[in-house]
Amino acid sequence: MSLVVAVPFGIASAVVYGTSIVVQHRTAQQHAGEGGEASASGLIAMAKHPMFLLAIAGDAIGFVLQIIAxxxxxxxFIQPLVVLMLPVSLxxxxxxxxxxxxxxxxxxxxGVLGGLSVFLALIGHPGDAHVPRSRYIALAIAVVLVVGIVLCLAVQGRNKVIKGAMYGxxxxxYFGTLAVMVDAASDRFSRHGFHGLFVGHRGLVPLVGIVVLGAGGIIxxxxxxxxxxxxxxxxxxLAVDxxxxxxxxxxxxxxxxxxxxxxxxxxxxxxxxxVAGAIRLADPQVGGVDPDEQPEDPVGGPPTQQGS
Known part of the structure; x- marks a missing residue:
């Protein structure tokens, strides 16, 4: 374990994520349905947008950097660094x-930097991880997935603030749990090499968790x-992650x-x-990420009508 290596890569990952999130939000708003509602057709159209694909490629790079961290x-110690994406997005x-x-x-x-710095100072050096049996990892994945699905279903029909907060x-x-799965998979890799990830439950269960939780989190x-x-x-x-x-x-x-x-x-x-800092930076009226209404095209073009 080396924080000298882990921290720079964790910060670099947050920088890449913070850059990608601005483009993703603008593109998503351009392909929202009537009234700003999510739509399957909007998601499909958004997935074909060149800037969105570029942002997803950025997320992939960020994920690789996070794996290294x-x-x-x-x-x-490393996962809380994800909150740095908000100052970057500003x-x-x-x-x-x-x-x-x-x-x-x-x-x-x-607020974001101060809260993060004090938290990391309080944590200190947490020592090495001890990966449990795969049954406990599988149970954690299942519980997090099921609870997440139930919570999302519970806010159907509510206003967009409540739905947005719950989905977020x-x-x-999911992303916070995924980080734990990455740590478990890296432990398996360090002990048994690449082949060990695909042999036995101790390698396969974290990999399945990474794929399922990652897909769910992105969607x-x-x-x-x-x-x-x-x-x-x-x-x-950024509070729950x-x-x-x-x-x-x-x-x-x-x-x-x-x-x-x-x-x-x-x-x-x-x-x-x-959270207070995040609310300020993410506020669509005064914050630093991006306005919710009529965002400009990421390449500097004129505003795009929602639902186009």
């Missing part, structure tokens, strides 16, 4: 024609972008996380600071 460092959105950052945006960045939260839960993220309400979607996603990673990293992988009453109170304050 998780292979070299503990989940409970700058990317501005460079793509968005508004110039305001004082409130910088305060949002300070479930996607974050839900794009659906939440079509729904809109980015000010609800992204904060929910590291939270799930830290929780399962501690419970499933036995990575050491201090959990005295004082630490729990401090963690709560850190999470509150990150």
């Amino acid at each position: 998780l292979a070299a460092g503990p989940v409970v 700058g990317v959105s501005f460079l793509m024609g968005g508004h110039r950052p305001r004082v409130g945006d910088y305060l949002g960045v300070a 939260a479930v996607a974050g839960g 839900l993220t794009q659906v939440s972008f079509q729904v809109g309400a980015l000010g609800a979607t992204l904060p929910a996603n 590291p939270l799930m990673g830290v929780l399962l990293g501690a419970v499933l992988l036995s990575e050491r996380v201090p959990y005295t009453a004082w630490h729990l109170a401090a963690y709560t304050l850190c999470l509150a600071a990150i």
